[in-house]
Amino acid sequence: MKVLNSTAPYNMFGLEEQDYDTAKVVILPVPYDATSSYRTGSRDGPRAMIEASRPMELYDQELDQVTSDNVGIFTLEELAPDFNSPEGMVNRIAKEVGIIIDDKKVPVLLGGEHTIAIGAVKAFASRRKDFSVLHFDAHADSRDEFNSTKYSHACVMARIREMCNSCYSVGIRSIDKDSAEKYEKQILYMKDMNTMKTKQVVDLILKNTKKNIYITIDLDVIDPSEMPSTGTPEPDGLCYSWLKLILKGILKERNLIGADFNELNPIPGIVAPNVLAAKLVYSTIGYAFA
Numbered sequence: 001m002k003v004l005n006s007t008a009p010y011n012m013f014g015l016e017e018q019d020y021d022t023a024k025v026v027i028l029p030v031p032y033d034a035t036s037s038y039r040t041g042s043r044d045g046p047r048a049m050i051e052a053s054r055p056m057e058l059y060d061q062e063l064d065q066v067t068s069d070n071v072g073i074f075t076l077e078e079l080a081p082d083f084n085s086p087e088g089m090v091n092r093i094a095k096e097v098g099i100i101i102d103d104k105k106v107p108v109l110l111g112g113e114h115t116i117a118i119g120a121v122k123a124f125a126s127r128r129k130d131f132s133v134l135h136f137d138a139h140a141d142s143r144d145e146f147n148s149t150k151y152s153h154a155c156v157m158a159r160i161r162e163m164c165n166s167c168y169s170v171g172i173r174s175i176d177k178d179s180a181e182k183y184e185k186q187i188l189y190m191k192d193m194n195t196m197k198t199k200q201v202v203d204l205i206l207k208n209t210k211k212n213i214y215i216t217i218d219l220d221v222i223d224p225s226e227m228p229s230t231g232t233p234e235p236d237g238l239c240y241s242w243l244k245l246i247l248k249g250i251l252k253e254r255n256l257i258g259a260d261f262n263e264l265n266p267i268p269g270i271v272a273p274n275v276l277a278a279k280l281v282y283s284t285i286g287y288a289f290a
């Protein structure tokens with residue numbers, strides 16, 4: 001039996017109808033946070049985003065479209081965490097994302113700690129080389145090893161650079177000295193962005209990325225005043241509306257092959273950041289496939 005007056009279904013954006021075959025975008029929730037070094041809890045991120053997205057208006061005023069109708073969005077079930085090893089989890093994600101790619105769909109992962117991005121990029125890298133990874137984050141995540149694993153959230157970009165030769169990091173304001181020297185040309189620091197106009201930022205990103213782009217967004221790139229719900233908050237971040245303008249500018253010129261939104265670490269009773277994250281996912285899909 002179907003309840004006559006039910007709340008929105010439990011899927012990303014609470015879509016009444018979703019069809020995998022016709023969907024362009026496939027959402028994969030990954031409730032995993034085994035290597036978090038400061039605040040744990042991002043395993044609750046995907047659920048918080050889905051909950052926050054269910055009552056959301058599907059009409060995007062900015063784009064004048066009902067994105068979910070135009071694009072087709074399908075939410076998969078949650079991917080079970082592999083707590084044996086972070087590497088095992090990365091491989092599990094790569095396998096799942098590979099299926100989505102082979103079905104000619106655009107995977108969008110909801111995290112979960114940032115490590116999930118390694119799995120997604122691994123799936124792409126074993127299939128194609130003609131893409132860039134665009135990385136939004138407060139942290140460079142460039143350590144070769146952290147807390148005895150090479151698959152820590154602090155090593156994400158170190159692993160991704162081994163698989164993809166075109167990576168660009170944006171919004172960085174926390175980095176170790178060695179990485180800063182090594183990756184100087186692949187990083188746009190927040191300290192520099194603070195004196196730049198949106199067009200300059202967008203042009204610089206376009207100059208440093210290929211046509212096909214995978215975007216990984218650590219939500220701590222956003223200022224903690226708007227996004228306090230992360231594992232390792234850093235002051236002096238991007239505001240939500242600026243991040244959206246930058247994404248809009250880039251996605252006008254780039255082909256989005258996949259994305260992840262990670263490190264949402266919900267704080268009980270404070271739901272605004274969860275809503276922000278959910279709306280950011282929706283806007284990004286809209287910009288990419290308007």
Ligand SMILES: [Mn+2]
Pocket residue numbers: 137138139218220221232263
């Ligand atoms: Mn971070």
